Amino acid sequence: MTFLSNPLSLSRASLASLLICTSFPTLADQWHFSFDNDVVIGQDGDYSNGFVFGWQALPRADFTLAPWPFSWQKGLRFSDPNKTVQWGAKVYQRMWTPSEIEHDYTQPYDRPYAGILELESFTGSYSANLAQKNWFSIGVIGPASGAQAMQELVHKITPSTPPKGWQYQVENQLTLQLAYEVDALAFRREVTYDSQWELSGYGHTMLGNFRSEANLGFTLRWGDDLADSFGQLSSHAGHFGQYSAVARKNGSWSVYARAQAGYRFNDLTIDGDVPYDSYVQIKHQQAKASAGVIWAFPTWSVSWSFEIYTPEYEPDPNKWHGYGVLSYSFVL
Template sequence: MTFFPSREPAKLKPAIATALIPILLSMPAHADQWNLGLDNDVVIGDDGDFSNGISIGWQTADDNDFSHALLPFNWQSKLLFSPRESRKQWGAKIYQRMWTPTEIGYDYAQPNERPYAGLLELESYTAAYGSQFAQKNWLSIGLMGPASGAQATQELVHKITSSTEPLGWKYQVENQFTMQFAYEADYLFTRQAVFENSDWELSGHSYSQLGNFRSETNVGMTLRWGDDLAQSFGQLSSHQGHYGQYSMSAKDSGSLTVFTRAQAGYRFNDLTLEGDLPYDSYIQLKNQQAQASAGVVWAFPNWSLSWRFDFYSKEYESDPQDWHAYGVLSYSWIM
């Protein structure tokens, strides 16, 4: 079902502006942390499937409760079932991402390939972090289709970098409004000291999201090694585009964390594959999903940098590649 016709994307801009008002009013004059994230498959030298993501967001420093949070964060925090002694955080971000077929130089429909799709989201989140248990949730509204601006982004980036010109965006998933809710919990299994202020730990996590963009549920495990892990427990996430708060617990000389993470689950729907198209598509969603990541976080009291590789299993049955990958570079700074 398409809520908005693709030939009138301009009419969707007032809806985005209206949705931004309560978020902006809730922002402090100087946000505690800003972060910029860049996802791209250029690191594997290939286009196709999840191709690019750009996010910019802010989040607060640790707080004892949500009494200082304005709407909608105070209301959203009621969805957490966290101990009183846990540290509280909340924030928001704008996130644009895109998916493309493998061959982007074709100017005709490819019914046996993943279609072009773009998504622009506005998202709020609340979280409660403890040294052994953490919870996070996210609420988002978005626009899938030409109104997301993904076509213009890819065309500009590929022009600047002299990459292959994408010619098939006229065949992208049509405009549709999206709404999502996601929830994640992390549970510590064990944490052991290695050197002074240096530990390794093993934890489990569960992650689920519900909405017309994607609905899925997953379970997995995380292995970390680094400095003062109890202070940053739960900051890693399976939620795409999320970046944790590492600077608040970082040492003046810098704190380093190395991690690997894996999960498996079941996906019920995916609008990037099942949305309305101007042609007949023959691909079918693959319900069983698996993901893995490996990376490093380097944090200082005023800024942090994260680099990781994300791997995920094929998302539609006829995909000839069993696995895909992309790199994620994230930078945060305290204001």
């Protein structure tokens, strides 16, 4: 397939697909940007950078007005007395690198260079104590993702250590992914007259040739009007919820902590084809934790979080890895 050798053409194709999906002006209500980067821990390596550009329709009572690309996806939900529904799409580029990016030779005992570019659709239903979400994505991992050009540009601007090993990255392969997540409230309590805290549990499952895994976790939140934003947080990479739709005029806020553990069956960033003999193997048992803060107004919101996770491959000498996520949304 010719386009796989041209990252620019694939990027344009993904953007065009997103614009086609968002050609429903009354539905494309929230736009959002997110940046993931490991600069917060002061080192390169492992998951290095991510960029999200997407939109979501503001909450509706049902899927009657949903465009056709989302019609089949809503059927993946279990029946529930939902209060509102949402749908959306995003373009997501991510990259992974070895710990030492200044080397211009292969590093068979470190994770390989890898980049992925995905176009993803999303639907979800929400109530004050139960939420269901699912995602379907199509993408490409390898040189066609454009990750090499992105990292070289960012490191040239910052300035940071120039990456010199991208010629040894995971080779081109199309990816298909389907993910499902359900959140269930355990309890919610008043802290003050104007704030609450709550504890909930969730399960997140992902199937596809890029990654397949199953996770269980819990979420602890403290803030105002938590029932109105229940389930908006997600374990799904790159997902950003709706907070402006239920925010107060003078602003709403919440802080949270999440933790999960699970089993990963496959991972193309570890076991994908590379042009050399690699001796790394996927580490199946996985754990992840995050903490963050969200500040929202009726027309915009911003969030910051810090994510940590256990090693994804063997032999990895590090006990954990981390990165920060900065997200911003605005309502049209």
